[in-house]
Amino acid sequence: MLTEKFDNLVKQLRVLPGVGQKTAQRMALHLLNGRRGQGSALAQALDIAMHEIIECRQCHSFSDDDICPICVDPRRDDSVLCVVETAADVMAIEQAAGYRGRYFVLGGHLSPLDGINADDLNIDQLVNRVKTAPVDEIILATSTTVEGQTTAHFIAEAVRRHVGKVTRIAQGIPMGGELEYLDSMTLSQALQNRS
Amino acid sequence: MLTEKFDNLVKQLRVLPGVGQKTAQRMALHLLNGRRGQGSALAQALDIAMHEIIECRQCHSFSDDDICPICVDPRRDDSVLCVVETAADVMAIEQAAGYRGRYFVLGGHLSPLDGINADDLNIDQLVNRVKTAPVDEIILATSTTVEGQTTAHFIAEAVRRHVGKVTRIAQGIPMGGELEYLDSMTLSQALQNRS
Structure with a gap:
């Protein structure tokens, strides 16, 4: 103009x-x-x-160098591995603070309708990693969408033989949430998952 | 992060x-x-x-070259000059279409409280321009804020000796406006300016 x-x-x-x-x-x-x-x-x-900015060779998150700062950090706990869909998820969890283990980025979620199959994600690399460098626990922190849930189930099956404990990030009422305004899916899930 | x-x-x-x-x-x-x-x-x-991107030597709007495309365009009407505060105003008027004259960008409005005086705007250049290349009409299209109004009055005084017709952009009810929701300043101004 x-x-x-x-x-x-x-x-x-x-x-x-x-x-x-x-x-x-x-x-x-x-x-x-x-x-x-x-x-x-x-x-x-x-x-x-x-x-x-490249992909970290170890966790597949974004990195300036071959290996990213989180993978390099010696103070982090090698025995816990948190599996997420994208580098944005790593950032969200880091900002929430409290988690001191390592990460692994899948690069998306399974979605056959969009043509995204297991081969398109870093699932083989994940299995190889837990085979060569065993961990005590894998936390599946994929989304709670249909695709995220499917991906979590798929990975749980793939790594179960190599890892003692496979957990899923908790699904329930968000903090500060009022029950009466919550959708019924979340509410029934939260009741089912009561502890 | x-x-x-x-x-x-x-x-x-x-x-x-x-x-x-x-x-x-x-x-x-x-x-x-x-x-x-x-x-x-x-x-x-x-x-x-x-x-x-530099400043057009002639109208002080943004330009890739020494003189901007609007100043160069031979199809535009040399006899009308529209004075605006910023290059953004030129863009807004061009997008509204209908105006085929030239522009002159002041580079802001008078605002003594912020230390912006006549010397900080391109007012001398404007007076020189209408002296060397006379125009039939100057349209003062500064904002209808207090500063914009003051600037318009100031320029009207400065150029009156050199230009036959000095007009101000119309101030009234915006198109599609419903009277009952309009602020009283605009409404009283619009009644005063009835034609």
Whole structure:
């Protein structure tokens, strides 16, 4: 609308989730109006991240190096392995704090309808890992969607022979939740899982 | 939280307006998960825009070249000049369509409390422009805030000797507006400005 380079910036900004034409224009103008240094720093950080962030060889989360900081950290507990779908899940659990074991990222969940089968996830690598470096417990922390549940069952079967204890992250009423506003699926699950 | 390069990307993304920690994380993960080509294209567009978009020498809007596409366009009407506060205003008017004259960007509005005086805006350049290249009409399209109104009055005084007709963009009920929900300032202004 203004100039070719401006229009191209707006177009490229729209690749960001939740950013439409109007928001992209506002972002572009915001940076051009006296925040060009910050805009250049963002461009550089983006370029570095896109080219240099790789997959950790051990846990398949995102990493700057061959092995990620969590896998390298000697203070973490080698005997517990938390299996999650994506690197975003690792981040969520790390932010919640309290967990001091290791992670393993599957790279998604089983979803035959979308053509995602066991071969497309890092399930073989997971089985190999627990064979070569035994753990006491595997925590299955996949989503509680249908696909996440299926994936958890599938992995439980695959690793059961190699691991003593296979647990599933608890499914019940979220903290601060009021029973009367909760959906019936969660409620019946929570009653079933009472401890 | 994940790695140094990831954290830096999240930090830099937060410079965008309306983007907090959570949104920045979501954006970074969105790009890293299979949209790295688009992320690199965004980095490049940003870098080019921040370094190569300059101010049009004639209208002070954003431009790729010395003179912007609107100032260069021979089909536009040289006899009308629309004075706005920012390049964003040029874009808004262009998107509304219908206006075929030229623009002049002040670079803000008068605001003595914030230390923005006439010298900080392109007012001298505007007066010089209408002296050297006379126009039939100047449309004052600054905001209808207190600062915008003050700026409009100030410019009207400054250019009155050099321009035959100085008009102000209409102030009244917005299109599709229902009277009963309108604020009383706008309503009384609209009654006063009846035509």
